[in-house]
Structure formats: C-alpha cells, structure tokens
Amino acid sequence: MADAASRLRTLAEQLLGARLPIRIRAWDGSVSGPPNGPTLVVRRRRALRRLMWKPGELGLARAWVAGDLDIEGDLYRALGLMSGLLWENDEPGRSKRELAADPRIRTAARSLLRLARPLPAPPPPREEVGRRSGPLHTKIRDRQSISHHYDVGNDFYALVLGPSMVYSCAYWESEDATLEDAQRDKLELVCRKLALRPGMRLLDVGCGWGSMAVHAARAHGVHVVGITLSAEQAAYARKRVADEGLTDRIEIRVQDYRDVTDGPYDAISSIGMAEHVGSEGYLEYARTLYALLKPGGRLLNHQIARRPQDDELAYRVNAFIDAYVFPDGELAPVGRTTAQLEQAGFEIRDLEALREHYALTLRQWVANLEARWPEAVRLSSPGRARVWRLYMAASALAFEGNRIGVNQILAVKPRATGASGLPLRARDWRA
Missing domain, CATH: 3.40.50.150 (Vaccinia Virus protein VP39)
Structure with a gap:
C-alpha cells in the first residue's frame, strides 16, 4: 500500500471533521503531517481493524496496549494535541444512528474498511479485564x-x-x-x-x-x-x-x-x-x-x-x-x-x-x-x-x-x- 500515511490522515480528518494536528507514520514507512512535534506511529494494519471492530476509545486503547499504535516524541504533547479528537469527550454529541447516516462518514468508513483489510476481530490484549458477570460491587x-x-x-x-x-x-x-x-x-x-x-x-x-x-x-x-x-x-x-x-x-x-x-x-x-x-x-x-x-x-x-x-x-x-x-x-x-x-x-x-x-x-x-x-x-x-x-x-x-x-x-x-x-x-x- 503506497503512502498509507496520507490516506490515513485524509480518512481520519473526514471521520473527525477536523484537521489532525499530529504527524502520522504508517506501517509502509510513509509519513504525513507536520514535520515538527510528536508522531503517531501506526505500526500494523491491525490497529485499523481494532478501530473498525471497537470504534472509539476502547479500540484505540487496544491498539496502544498491543503495540499496534505508538507515539514517538513527547507523549504529553501528543495526548494534548489529540485529546479533543480521539479520546473520550464528555460533551454530548450526535447519536450513533446519526453518525452512521452521515454520507461523509459512511464514505470515509468504507475507505477505512478497504485500507484495514478486515479479518476476524483481533483478540484483545491479555492485559484486558476478562468477562465479568453478576452485579457490580459484590x-x-x-x-x-x-x-x-x-x-x-x-x-x-x-x-x-x-x-x-x-x-x-x-x-x-x-x-x-x-x-x-x-x-x-x-x-x-x-x-x-x-x-x-x-x-x-x-x-x-x-x-x-x-x-x-x-x-x-x-x-x-x-x-x-x-x-x-x-x-x-x-x-x-x-x-x-x-x-x-x-x-x-x-x-x-x-x-x-x-x-x-x-x-x-x-x-x-x-x-x-x-x-x-x-x-x-x-x-x-x-x-x-x-x-x-x-x-x-x-x-x-x-x-x-x-x-x-x-x-x-x-x-x-x-x-x-x-x-x-x-x-x-x-x-x-x-x-x-x-x-x-x-x-x-x-x-x-x-x-x-x-x-x-x-x-x-x-x-x-x-x-x-x-x-x-x-x-x-x-x-x-x-x-x-x-x-x-x-x-x-x-x-x-x-x-x-x-x-x-x-x-x-x-x-x-x-x-x-x-x-x-x-x-x-x-x-x-x-x-
């Protein structure tokens, strides 16, 4: 896949509706984004599959814990740059149904699906809590x-x-x-x-x-x-x-x-x-x-x-x-x-x-x-x-x-x- 980083940046900005303020380096060695500052490293295509199967914070966390995603440079600055875009936001937003009906998001999601080459869902990293059952706080x-x-x-x-x-x-x-x-x-x-x-x-x-x-x-x-x-x-x-x-x-x-x-x-x-x-x-x-x-x-x-x-x-x-x-x-x-x-x-x-x-x-x-x-x-x-x-x-x-x-x-x-x-x-x- 030639220039995966540029494609990832374009897709991310379409899905987020905002410019991505951090550099990306993809698994094929390609780089896209601001030359200075921290770099988001997408080491494996599997990171995208994790996001497809678990959109949002949990998918990102699984990719990070598994080493599919990494940060090069100042971790605090990278998290600060991405906090309003990628991490959980307490502000109310559109429902999942509204997001799924957005033509722009649907187009970007289909492109991301092709780039991810989805296979069966990757198993969660073993550090994740196992299945829990029964009432909370027994x-x-x-x-x-x-x-x-x-x-x-x-x-x-x-x-x-x-x-x-x-x-x-x-x-x-x-x-x-x-x-x-x-x-x-x-x-x-x-x-x-x-x-x-x-x-x-x-x-x-x-x-x-x-x-x-x-x-x-x-x-x-x-x-x-x-x-x-x-x-x-x-x-x-x-x-x-x-x-x-x-x-x-x-x-x-x-x-x-x-x-x-x-x-x-x-x-x-x-x-x-x-x-x-x-x-x-x-x-x-x-x-x-x-x-x-x-x-x-x-x-x-x-x-x-x-x-x-x-x-x-x-x-x-x-x-x-x-x-x-x-x-x-x-x-x-x-x-x-x-x-x-x-x-x-x-x-x-x-x-x-x-x-x-x-x-x-x-x-x-x-x-x-x-x-x-x-x-x-x-x-x-x-x-x-x-x-x-x-x-x-x-x-x-x-x-x-x-x-x-x-x-x-x-x-x-x-x-x-x-x-x-x-x-x-x-x-x-x-x-």
Whole structure:
C-alpha cells in the first residue's frame, strides 16, 4: 500500500471533521503531517481493524496496549494535541444512528474498511479485564477487580511509586520537592487533620502497602488496623510492619470494609479507595464508616472526582480505565460525594482540593516508569507497562485540564451535644 500515511490522515480528518494536528507514520514507512512535534506511529494494519471492530476509545486503547499504535516524541504533547479528537469527550454529541447516516462518514468508513483489510476481530490484549458477570460491587467481584489492578507485582509498584510506596496523590510544598518528601507530607497532613494522638485507634481503609499505617503508628503513636483486598499488598505491608518493629501497634488484614466489626475507632482514613465503591454502594460505604466511628471521631476521605456535566451528578465509567486499569471504578462529582456523606450522618468540616498536586505526582510516576522501562516490562509485561504509561500520562493531563480533580474531605461523626471537637481555626493542623 503506497503512502498509507496520507490516506490515513485524509480518512481520519473526514471521520473527525477536523484537521489532525499530529504527524502520522504508517506501517509502509510513509509519513504525513507536520514535520515538527510528536508522531503517531501506526505500526500494523491491525490497529485499523481494532478501530473498525471497537470504534472509539476502547479500540484505540487496544491498539496502544498491543503495540499496534505508538507515539514517538513527547507523549504529553501528543495526548494534548489529540485529546479533543480521539479520546473520550464528555460533551454530548450526535447519536450513533446519526453518525452512521452521515454520507461523509459512511464514505470515509468504507475507505477505512478497504485500507484495514478486515479479518476476524483481533483478540484483545491479555492485559484486558476478562468477562465479568453478576452485579457490580459484590464482595467477590470487588476482590477480583482489586486483584486485577493491585496484584501486578510489588516490585513493579516499587519501581513506579518509589520508596514511599504510596499510590495516591502526594502533597507538594513546592514543585522542587522530591516525591518521597511530598508523599510523607501528604501522610502527615492526613494525620493532622485526623488529630491523631498516642493510644487512639485508626482504621485505614484500603491500606495499600502500609505506608499510612506505618507513618501514623511511628509518628503519632496510634494503634492501626489496615485493610485491603489485595493479598500481595497485605504480604508486603505485614513484612514492612515487622521490619519497622511495629507489630504491637499495626494489624494488616485482607478484609472488605463491609466485614469490619471491631469498632468503634477514633479515626478513619480512606485514601484513594472510595473510587472503587461505585454509585450503588456509596451510601452503604458512608454509613458503614459512620457506624465504625466513635461520636466525635473523624473521617478523612481522599477521593478522585470528575467535573459534572449539564448539572448532573451521575457516576461515570471510562471505557479504557474500566477495561485495563480500574475495573468497575466510578468517578462522581465531589458534590454528590459530600451529599452522601452528609446523608449518612457526617458533618462535613473541611474540603481541600489537590488537583494540581495529583498532576505533579503522576508526572513523577511516569518519569520513574520511563527511566526504568526495560525493567518495568520484565517485571510485568510489555502490554501492562504500556497501559500504565498511557493511563498515568493521560490522567496527569486530565488533572491539569480540570477534567478531574481530587479532594480531601474531613468529616466528623457528631456528638450528642453537637460539639465537633475541632478548633475554631481548624486549619491550624498545617502548623
């Protein structure tokens, strides 16, 4: 096929109704588009077949994960140039029926079909989540979803996350801080917001590799129960606790939060876990944590949120993220989250938005991954490493572009007297 790149550009612009702002290099070696900047590499004709069988974001994701598509040059710039054209757009558009009836699109689609030489649908890359059945967010299905994402291998996570082993937004005092310092400052900020003191009991929901538990016990003298659904995380965290000599103050369990019965606790931290709860179970989640707290106890809920569209507060699932990253994960606007926490009985006392902080965190994780790419591939797989590079880079741009955010919500279980227990100048916890 002579000059496949030019044909691809023409077809893409016909289908998108806009100029393609990025250079293309096709499988035949041909090149088309702006000479400067990043290049979209279509390594195999199979990439087109993936798009024919799964138009939109999922087809593109499968082509990327399989290595049929690649980017040469600045990945962030390439994603930024293409974000309004190729990646999922929350703005309402024409229906599939309207698109299929458009003569221009029908002509371009037929040409793309000839160029793709369609054969049977290519199988999805093996990193994709397998067939799921049954209701969302049952205990069994949640455990399977968590295992898909977190049981990739502790060595792989250590490569990406660095020594802190914290897989959530860091807190950056300055852009010149190290990732380890920023993660330590985030954990300390959580502890101060919870007003932890020696002898208190802390429940850490979604404890990960034990970073929050270790910091809280070591720096604030509390007794911690950390729960996770990931067996690999729990094994790592238990060894870490033992190495720190904190087995008398920290217990790590493989346990669903719905099965915790040994309350009340003085405080609860939930850092980057609630995104897995979902719309149907969020009120139950809030009520469960409320019941596990003492009157006057504090909850620190650290959670990613998406921007609402058309004044609606519904949850939304991203096709690529659902298939390759966080199965069954759902993002809601922060307004819905605070409303449900209040409905459960909590009093919301503080909300701090950390959107820019997560963009900085993700860019550091991407840098860690790229700096040790061959090792990352060896520890996981080529497809898995490509999933992580794409999702973290795209997520950084989403935070920077205010398409998603992340918030720390401090909530209190009211006492019978109505006293919150917070100082008049609550943000003295930063001191």
